[in-house]
Structure formats: structure tokens, C-alpha cells
Amino acid sequence: MKPITVTLTVNGQTRTITTLPNKTLLYALREDLGLTGVKDACGGEGECGACTVILDGEAVNACLVLIGQADGRSVETIEGLAQDGELHPLQCAFVETGAVQCGFCTPGAILAAKALLDRDPSPTDDAIREALSGNLCRCTGYSKMIAAVRRAAEEMSHAR
Amino acid sequence: MQEFDFYAANTLDELLRLLAQSGGRVIAGGTDVLVQAQRGVFPASVLVDASRVRELRFIGQDGETIRIGALTTYADILASPLLRETAPALVMAAATVGAPQTRARGTLGGNIANASPAGDTLPPLLTLDATVRLVKRGGERVLPLAEVLCGPRQTCLEPGEIIHSVAFRRPSQPTGAAFLKLGNRQGMAIAVVNVAVSLPLDDDGRIAGARVALGAVAPTPVRSPRAEAVLYGQSLNDDVLERAAQAVLYDIAPITDVRGSADYRRKAAVRLTARALRLAAQQIREGAQA
Incomplete structure (x- = not known):
């Protein structure tokens, strides 16, 4: 090669x-x-x-x-994602809602969610589910991740 | 990962030249090629990257003909108002492929070149009577899709030849169309059975030339001439749609594999076809009211 x-x-x-x-x-x-x-x-x-x-x-x-x-x-x-030592709102929301257990799937799930929020700042729950449909989690489950993305979207809309 | 040399093409000319010189094969979105290369079974020792060739990524119309470039991604198909209008079953199929990560990379040309019996865009393309333009250095040919797909994971492409684009005619009559897929879950599912139907109506409200095509139930995606014959010239009623769905059994030859047994696939193919036909009929009724 x-x-x-x-x-x-x-x-x-x-x-x-x-x-x-x-x-x-x-x-x-x-x-x-x-x-x-x-x-x-x-x-x-x-x-x-x-x-x-x-x-x-x-x-x-x-x-x-x-x-x-x-x-x-x-x-x-x-x-x-973190800027000047401050976690991104998605990272904070994943921690605060308990959407992280072993953490192995977390970076991928957060980036899939970020690509969604970059395009659609206030997504429906269906759009969040769709955006995360390619990310497997074997311990936390998906409900808390969906809640985390929803919370991050709200945080980010207040910040604007 | 298996070993290979790698070249990147920036234009169609360069792509064809690199393929001719190297004897290599095309990689585009990589969503099938790299899975096979990871398992060491992709039949190539040189990969030529086509993903930067802008000339092959387009959706356009030319009179009554719609053309889609081979490098059009599933995400591009989902975002196209022209395809939502002229090829709704293809759009429904693109929406079921993989997950957003797959749809951002995987291409229509790749779905054809991969020639999986379960390829989701293939039944919709069969119902559109789509043709495929193949090009190589110094020549091109246009073939019906069914002639490009010659067996499980086998196409008729010659060395150095690439899929340039697919084309189909805009439906000239009011047409209902649908795609349904049975998978083991919603995300990242490979079809156990998939089906596409199109129901064009003539001026008297009778079915003009129906198309019914199924995947994952034969060595390649197939049309069901028997189901199409049941529908021909009939008015849209549930009895006709049900008889057409039962008729697909004459045209399919499913096998048992990890996703489902042959017997399950036969039952699923009939029920999925019946649902797709009812969905297409419902669309056309709603279209007529609008």
C-alpha cells in the first residue's frame, strides 16, 4: 500500500x-x-x-x-465542543438529566444531536428520535437522551 | 481492514481515467464498500474515490424526464421537492435507509452498484421503469435497471465502467405510489421484505399500467407481472388490491436467512403489498379531491 x-x-x-x-x-x-x-x-x-x-x-x-x-x-x-473550559449546553444537559451511564455511546450521541440542533434549533421529539436513531445505547436507554436534547435546545434558545 | 491503494478523482474524466489505469473500483459514500472491506471481502485492490465528483451529484429534469446523478445521497433525495412530487415511493424508501449518518453518505448509485436483493431504492426505481446510464472511457450505454442487476451483489458493470445517473419519465397520469419496508426495527434495519407500488389511473378512473416490485424475496429485486396483470384495467377497490397482493406469490422465491424464514417472507410479502396498494389508492383518492 x-x-x-x-x-x-x-x-x-x-x-x-x-x-x-x-x-x-x-x-x-x-x-x-x-x-x-x-x-x-x-x-x-x-x-x-x-x-x-x-x-x-x-x-x-x-x-x-x-x-x-x-x-x-x-x-x-x-x-x-467545550469552549474556554465551558461545556457545550448539550454536554451539560446530558450530565444533568442522567443521560450518561457507561459513557461509551455518549460522544457519538451528542454529536448526532448537535448536527440536528445546528440545523433545527427547536426540534420536535420525533425529530430528536430520528436524529438519534443511528446511535445505539446499551445501558442508559434513550428517554433521558431525548430529554437531554430537548433541554439543551431550550437552554440554547434562552441564550440567544 | 483489507489492504488497497487509494486515488481520489475530482472530475468525471479523471475518475474514468483512474479506473481504466488502475483496474480499481469506485468508492463513494462507503457505507457498503467499507463494511465489506472491513470484513476483507471487497473484490478490489485499488479504490478510486468518486465522492468529490460534483458532476455526478444532481437531481434535475429535462422535459418529461427526471434524472438523478449517481452520487446523489439519500439525504439529497429526501430534501428534493421535485422527487417528492414525481417519485414519492423513492423518497419514502430513502427515508428508511439506515440512520441520518448513513443517509448523509450513502448514494443512489451505490445502492444500485451494491446490488443487494434488499436494496431499498431498487423496488421504487423498478416501479418508475428507471433506466441506468453507464459510462466508461470512450463509451456509454443506457439499460433498464432490471438488466443492470444480474444477481445477489452482482451487476452487469464492466471493468472501468461506472453508474452515471438514473432516469425515469414523470408520470403523465394521476398516480398513487407507495413504499413499505418490514425490518426488525425502525432504525438501521435491512429489509426482511420491501415493496414499492405505483397505480396510474386513466381518464375513466381505471388502473392504467400498475407496477408492483419487491425486494429481499428473490436473487434481485423483482417486479411482479402477475400482480400487475390482476390490477390492469380494474377500478380501485379493495377486492382487486387484495387479489393483486396474493398474486405476488407467483413471482417471488424467498430464501431463509438471518432476518427471516422463506415462509415468513412469503406471508409478509403479501400483507406488505396489500398495505402498499391500499396506501397508494388512498393517496390517489386524496389527490383527486385536492
Whole structure:
């Protein structure tokens, strides 16, 4: 395999990496850039949503994007959400409503929810369910996550 | 993950040249290719990335013909007012694919190229009599979708050839159309059975040329000529719709797999077809009142 060099924007910073072409965005973020908030739960089959990141404004499974396909693109991970040490309203709401237990699915679920709120600041419960439908959780369950997204949307509308 | 070399194309010309030179295969949204590569079973040692080729991502009309570029994502299909008007069953199908993460990346061309018997957009495209434009360096051909799909995960594409776009004619008569899918859950489900129907009505309110197509019940998605024949020339009534639904049994050959048994699929195919036909009939009645 011929290595490839890729330049992408990650959480607002330009990063250049040289890696083998059969690496996915998921493992490039984890291994080459040390961003381990992005998780692999299903073995890279796009089933679980734990590796959800925001790629050019859309929630995607990072395990189904080759690193070469991310060249020149902009990626947002969970590490980029807090600003100046302040958690993002979605992160606060997940903590406050108890939408986190083991935490493994949490970064992906929060990013799926953020992609929704970026597009639709006051979503219906059905829209929240739809946005989270690709994110599997095996311990907390989904009701508290839906409540958390609703609460974050309210917080953010007050802040505006 | 299996090993491969990787090239990225920025234009259609470059894509065709890279494919011809490398003997590689296309990756676009990656939602099927990478799952197979992860398992080490994708039959290619070179991948050529088409995802930046803007020329292949479009939804447009040209007279009475609607064209959809191969790189159009499921999310693009869902957001298209033109397709909601002219191909509602295709839009309903796109809405059931995977989850938002899948729909943002997966493409219509990929759904055809992957040639899964359960591919959700394929029955709606069959009911639209869609044709597929295939291009390679120095040539192109246009084939009916059914001729592109030649077996489970097999297409008639030649080395170096790509899916450029699909085309279908805007319905000329008032038409009811629907897509339904039976999966094991709502999100991320692969169809146990899926079905698309279209019911065009002539000026006398009789069914002109119905289309009924089913997936996950044969080696490729298939039309049901027997169900279509039952509907032909009839008025819309529940008895006719029910007899048509029963007739799909003559045209399907389901197998037993992890998602369902052959017997379950036969029963589900009949009931799902009956529901889809009633939904399409209801749409056309509501359309007539509007």
C-alpha cells in the first residue's frame, strides 16, 4: 500500500497526517491525532453510531469514511465542543438529566444531536428520535437522551 | 481492514481515467464498500474515490424526464421537492435507509452498484421503469435497471465502467405510489421484505399500467407481472388490491436467512403489498379531491 498525505481541519485546527490509505477517519482521529473521544463499538460496520463525528456540517459514521476521503474537509469531534473550559449546553444537559451511564455511546450521541440542533434549533421529539436513531445505547436507554436534547435546545434558545 | 491503494478523482474524466489505469473500483459514500472491506471481502485492490465528483451529484429534469446523478445521497433525495412530487415511493424508501449518518453518505448509485436483493431504492426505481446510464472511457450505454442487476451483489458493470445517473419519465397520469419496508426495527434495519407500488389511473378512473416490485424475496429485486396483470384495467377497490397482493406469490422465491424464514417472507410479502396498494389508492383518492 502506498501511504497518503491528508490535510483536514479538526475542531478548527489544520492537521496534516501521512498514513496508510486503508485507515478510516475513525482510526486516524484516534491513533494519529489522539482524539479518543470517538469510539469504535461495532467493529467498523456503521451499525452503532459510537464513532459519529460532524463532517462538513453533517453527522457521519467516522468508521465509514476513508481518511483519504476526508482530505480538505472539516471535522468536529467531541473534544471540540467545550469552549474556554465551558461545556457545550448539550454536554451539560446530558450530565444533568442522567443521560450518561457507561459513557461509551455518549460522544457519538451528542454529536448526532448537535448536527440536528445546528440545523433545527427547536426540534420536535420525533425529530430528536430520528436524529438519534443511528446511535445505539446499551445501558442508559434513550428517554433521558431525548430529554437531554430537548433541554439543551431550550437552554440554547434562552441564550440567544 | 483489507489492504488497497487509494486515488481520489475530482472530475468525471479523471475518475474514468483512474479506473481504466488502475483496474480499481469506485468508492463513494462507503457505507457498503467499507463494511465489506472491513470484513476483507471487497473484490478490489485499488479504490478510486468518486465522492468529490460534483458532476455526478444532481437531481434535475429535462422535459418529461427526471434524472438523478449517481452520487446523489439519500439525504439529497429526501430534501428534493421535485422527487417528492414525481417519485414519492423513492423518497419514502430513502427515508428508511439506515440512520441520518448513513443517509448523509450513502448514494443512489451505490445502492444500485451494491446490488443487494434488499436494496431499498431498487423496488421504487423498478416501479418508475428507471433506466441506468453507464459510462466508461470512450463509451456509454443506457439499460433498464432490471438488466443492470444480474444477481445477489452482482451487476452487469464492466471493468472501468461506472453508474452515471438514473432516469425515469414523470408520470403523465394521476398516480398513487407507495413504499413499505418490514425490518426488525425502525432504525438501521435491512429489509426482511420491501415493496414499492405505483397505480396510474386513466381518464375513466381505471388502473392504467400498475407496477408492483419487491425486494429481499428473490436473487434481485423483482417486479411482479402477475400482480400487475390482476390490477390492469380494474377500478380501485379493495377486492382487486387484495387479489393483486396474493398474486405476488407467483413471482417471488424467498430464501431463509438471518432476518427471516422463506415462509415468513412469503406471508409478509403479501400483507406488505396489500398495505402498499391500499396506501397508494388512498393517496390517489386524496389527490383527486385536492
